Amino acid sequence: MTSAIEVADLVVHRGARPVLHGLSCTIPEGSVTGLLGPSGSGKTTLMRAIVGVQVVRSGTVTVLGRPAGDAKLRKEIGYLTQAPSVYADLTVRENARYFAALYGLGQAEADAAVRDVGLAEAASQLVGNLSGGQRSRASLACAVVSKPKVLILDEPTVGQDPVLRDELWAQFRGLAESGSTLVVSSHVMDEANRCDRLLLIREGLLIADDTPAAVKASAGTDDLDQAFLTLIRRQGTGVPAPRATGETSEVPS
Amino acid sequence: MILLHTTGRILRQLRHDRRTVAMLVAVPTLLLTLLYFMYDSQPGVFDHIALIMLGVFPFIIMFLITSIAMLRERTTGTLERLLTTPLRKTDLLFGYGLAFGLAAAVQAGFASALAYLLLDLDTQGAAGYVVMIAVANAVLGMALGLLASAFAKTEFQAVQFMPVLAVPQLLLCGLFVPRDLMAGWLQAISDVLPLTYAVEALQEVGAHAEPTGTMWRDFGIVAGAVVVALVAAAGTLRRRTP
Ligand SMILES: Nc1ncnc2c1ncn2[C@@H]1O[C@H](COP(=O)(O)OP(=O)(O)OP(=O)(O)O)[C@@H](O)[C@H]1O
Numbered sequence A: 001m002t003s004a005i006e007v008a009d010l011v012v013h014r015g016a017r018p019v020l021h022g023l024s025c026t027i028p029e030g031s032v033t034g035l036l037g038p039s040g041s042g043k044t045t046l047m048r049a050i051v052g053v054q055v056v057r058s059g060t061v062t063v064l065g066r067p068a069g070d071a072k073l074r075k076e077i078g079y080l081t082q083a084p085s086v087y088a089d090l091t092v093r094e095n096a097r098y099f100a101a102l103y104g105l106g107q108a109e110a111d112a113a114v115r116d117v118g119l120a121e122a123a124s125q126l127v128g129n130l131s132g133g134q135r136s137r138a139s140l141a142c143a144v145v146s147k148p149k150v151l152i153l154d155e156p157t158v159g160q161d162p163v164l165r166d167e168l169w170a171q172f173r174g175l176a177e178s179g180s181t182l183v184v185s186s187h188v189m190d191e192a193n194r195c196d197r198l199l200l201i202r203e204g205l206l207i208a209d210d211t212p213a214a215v216k217a218s219a220g221t222d223d224l225d226q227a228f229l230t231l232i233r234r235q236g237t238g239v240p241a242p243r244a245t246g247e248t249s250e251v252p253s
Numbered sequence B: 001m002i003l004l005h006t007t008g009r010i011l012r013q014l015r016h017d018r019r020t021v022a023m024l025v026a027v028p029t030l031l032l033t034l035l036y037f038m039y040d041s042q043p044g045v046f047d048h049i050a051l052i053m054l055g056v057f058p059f060i061i062m063f064l065i066t067s068i069a070m071l072r073e074r075t076t077g078t079l080e081r082l083l084t085t086p087l088r089k090t091d092l093l094f095g096y097g098l099a100f101g102l103a104a105a106v107q108a109g110f111a112s113a114l115a116y117l118l119l120d121l122d123t124q125g126a127a128g129y130v131v132m133i134a135v136a137n138a139v140l141g142m143a144l145g146l147l148a149s150a151f152a153k154t155e156f157q158a159v160q161f162m163p164v165l166a167v168p169q170l171l172l173c174g175l176f177v178p179r180d181l182m183a184g185w186l187q188a189i190s191d192v193l194p195l196t197y198a199v200e201a202l203q204e205v206g207a208h209a210e211p212t213g214t215m216w217r218d219f220g221i222v223a224g225a226v227v228v229a230l231v232a233a234a235g236t237l238r239r240r241t242p
């Protein structure tokens, strides 16, 4: 399989602090890669570097054979920011149609994207009047509307109910099957299990880069939650005491 | 194409904000009416002041609206997202220019119609030139607003750039003290402020039946200032941020 994204020795400082310290990884084309790690570990920062909006100190990020942020990549990449970034004073439909237009797409594609995220009923509502979960789906619709070759989704399912989460993941899977490469950050282990590969980041270092099954095997457990804790604790210091397994499906932070 | 879609998007945002649209039209007309009654007993003074106000209102209002709109783009993350799409920086900047230029034309049209038809404003030159200069001023305010938004982190800061950028220009443009009566250094400052030329152009329309060379030169200077401000604003749109 060819790689869609290659990150080599990436060093990123934010503010005065180093956030990523020489991170390297390869993401295969047509796959769904889960990006996991405690809060503040650098997931969003890595995604920003892949999209090409992050100032990097050293190292390279290559997307579809071009340096990240290259003008030619802008047609091929979709980015869902962690905080919804849509116009609160436009309706859902107007937002989707505007972002579709930026890719030269028409109203039909925009309306389909709105339907796909389950907002058909709310399409003519102002985004400012939506619930939190609806608002992040409106933002998601604007990211997937162009069906880009590379889709970077920062916590796309936060605040969604299990039924919707399932539908959204089916949609991500469909996009990957049609050849798109997806990178999805999440705190939910049930979602990590649906990924082809997992990248586990802790304090700006990659501590696992494998399939969910292999990650579980290397930690010697069947439970991804538990595997996660094991791998993070194996890495050493400063990790808060783990909660009992089964009690939560969140990554400790 | 992206430019026109962006213009449409900005106008749609404006349309959803009915109160802002109403105020855009109502505020200048109400203030002009106030001036009319203030100078009731001093014939000629209203003509002088109202003419300049027709050019100054759009400048101030578009400056405020644009700096807040652009600050929102920055703080809500839509700007960062836009810059990851095929949109070019010029699409965004000229999109704002077209959208708010159009809004300013409507505003100046209403204000001029009121001033000429109901408040008996009298100028030697045609009202069309007044509207043209008013729109140029609005676009100048918009361009400076786009630029100012880069230096504001909050809306509180953004609105305070208005007095910083607009009030000195108003004080020194010749409205309060004729420019040739100012101290030399004040005149020198006044010489480099674009609003000075906008006001001079309006005064030319007030005093001459046909557009004068000075009016066209001043109009050109305002247009040049718009381009400079837009280029500077483009420089503040960074695709990569720390
Ligand atoms: N704009 C910024 N300026 C300075 N430091 C920042 C900035 N944004 C993030 N950081 C710091 O960079 C580190 C990594 O942040 P990042 O947003 O990548 O974490 P994350 O893994 O996405 O966390 P979360 O799961 O909470 O979203 C954090 O320590 C954070 O405090």
Ligand SMILES: [Mg+2]
Residues within 6 Å of the ligand: A043, A044, A045, A082, A154
């Ligand atoms: Mg994050």
